[in-house]
Amino acid sequence: xxxxxxxxxLEGRIDLVxxxxxxxxxxxxxxxxVPTEFxxxxxxxxxxxxxxxxxxxxxxxxxxxxxxxxxxxxxxxxGARAAARAMLGALNDDARGV
Numbered sequence: 001x002x003x004x005x006x007x008x009x010l011e012g013r014i015d016l017v018x019x020x021x022x023x024x025x026x027x028x029x030x031x032x033x034v035p036t037e038f039x040x041x042x043x044x045x046x047x048x049x050x051x052x053x054x055x056x057x058x059x060x061x062x063x064x065x066x067x068x069x070x071x072x073x074x075x076x077x078x079g080a081r082a083a084a085r086a087m088l089g090a091l092n093d094d095a096r097g098v
Contacts, residue, residue: 002026002034003091006084016077017045019084033090035083041076048073 005022008014024042027034048069054062 002031003088006088010081010084010088015051016041016073016080017048017050019080020045020076023087033087035087037079037083041080044072044076 002023005014005019009016009019020038020042023034023038027036027039048065049057049062057065
């Protein structure tokens with residue numbers, strides 16, 4: 001599941017919020033090979049709605065919320081991409097017995 005989520009995120013099929021929540025949950029379940037960045041990002045995104053929740057928001061309020069969150073989301077995106085690449089590299093090395 002971790003590989004699927006990381007690859008999906010890097011390929012643009014899964015968004016930052018979903019990826020961070022999935023991988024943070026795995027880390028919390030004692031999978032220490034999941035980078036801590038995902039737990040941190042997940043904890044910082046509590047106030048940002050999931051895309052599936054957008055329809056529940058007033059469009060003006062949602063647009064303002066996302067606009068205010070944009071700089072933080074860009075920074076989290078960079079960290080998550082680096083962490084996903086590192087995790088995939090480590091998991092692939094482990095699979096080869098390296």
